[in-house]
Amino acid sequence: MSPKKQEFAPMPDKNGYFGKYGGQYIPENLKQAMDDIDHAYEEIIRRQDFQDELDYLFKYYVGRPSPIYHCRRLSAQCGGAQIYLKREDLNHTGAHKINHCLGEALLAKYMNKTKVIAETGAGQHGVALATACALVGIKCEIHMGEIDIQKEHPNVCKMKILGADLISVTRGTKTLKDAVDSAFEEYLRNPKDFFYAIGSVVGPHPFPKMVRDFQSIVGREAREQFLELTGGLPDAVLACVGGGSNAMGIFTAFLDDENVRLIGVEPAGHGLETGEHAASISKGTEGVIHGFRCYLMQNEKGEPLPVYSIASGLDYPGVGPQHCYLKDIERVEYVTIDDKECLDAVMTLSQREGIIPALESAHAVAYAMKIAGDLPREQTLLVNLSGRGDKDLDFIMKVLDIN
Ligand SMILES: *Cc1c(COP(=O)(O)O)cnc(C)c1O
Helix, strand or coil: CCCCCCCCCCCCCCCCEECCEECCCCCHHHHHHHHHHHHHHHHHCCCHHHHHHHHHHHHHHHCCCCCEEEEHHHHHHHCCCEEEEEEHHHCCCCECHHHHHHHHHHHHHHCCCCEEEEEECCCHHHHHHHHHHHHHCCEEEEEEEHHHHHHCHHHHHHHHHCCCEEEEECCCCCCHHHHHHHHHHHHHHCCCCEEECCCCCCCCCCHHHHHHHHHCHHHHHHHHHHHHHHCCCCCEEEEECCCCHHHHHHHHHHCCCCCCEEEEEEEEECCHHHCCCCCHHHHCEEEEECCEEEEECECCCCCECCCCCCCHHHCCCCCCHHHHHHHHCCCEEEEEEEHHHHHHHHHHHHHHHCCCECHHHHHHHHHHHHHHCCCCCCCEEEEEECEEHHHHHHHHHHHCCCC
């Protein structure tokens, strides 16, 4: 199967807006840098040699296409709709992030940038980016909070072995927020020669568009594979939503299929009523963060609130602008799953199917399990399994007190 060539989704508009969301809320000097990236991106994706290189790497390096898989035992337990998984957990490096990191690294190289910079929280974005930079042959600098460095030992080792420069951030809370500030300051020293690689469909235009386009391979493959395997389209497609890249990756191919329900699953953390969650679309209000407009968890001054999820890849106070638009036009339903339901899904999928999901992806699995029982057996649910649980093993053992 050869995935179709890049399609040019009609959104965003030329200023980077999805309805009223997105845009570029940034200083003038950065606007020039973002416009340069936008132009280089539009140029590169029209080039056959670039498309061929990306296709080649997706196939022989990442291992695409990732399969779709019918969870027969899990579906039988839920007693209703049939649950299928798109196995992004089987990609090289264990998650969907490699799809856009490869695209970004190739673009940075094409633009003759001297260094790719990013922040990382739990280290997933850092590892995927360090991998892509090693492959493409470009310098990579990852900023990470000192506390996160202590917590995420295996990912720290991976980034170092892959040749990335790891900057330990010791200011403030020594976690993700300070790592963002530190990485951004370094970028601002020389936006002409450096490339800031954003890790999701967030940030100023053109990043929400670009990251979505690089991830859209997931949905193009899944739609074709599902048709081939079942003879029809799924009744619903589900994905977890942090910044929203894996969700946009699978949703994009189904946006025009009116009969396919699209469901984005946000983290309810300790419960929406406790305030300790990261359900930005479900509970946030319009605001600006990191250079773009979106639904945001914020205080009266418009400052982002601390957010929480058991899955560190989901605890972002904002969310991709296209998701905000898709919520307003009611094309996508946004729902929530709390920590407990997430952990239950991790154990159930592991013990029914022999697949240990990432805590992030388990949110989408949990919602599929929750609704499957009330749906007829002929219905089908396709879940984007964005990553594998290897990174979460120690944590799961500890919180569930498994010996
Ligand atoms: C980072 C991550 C996510 C969250 O990011 P999105 O941009 O919302 O997709 C989800 N799943 C896994 C496995 C991740 O590593």
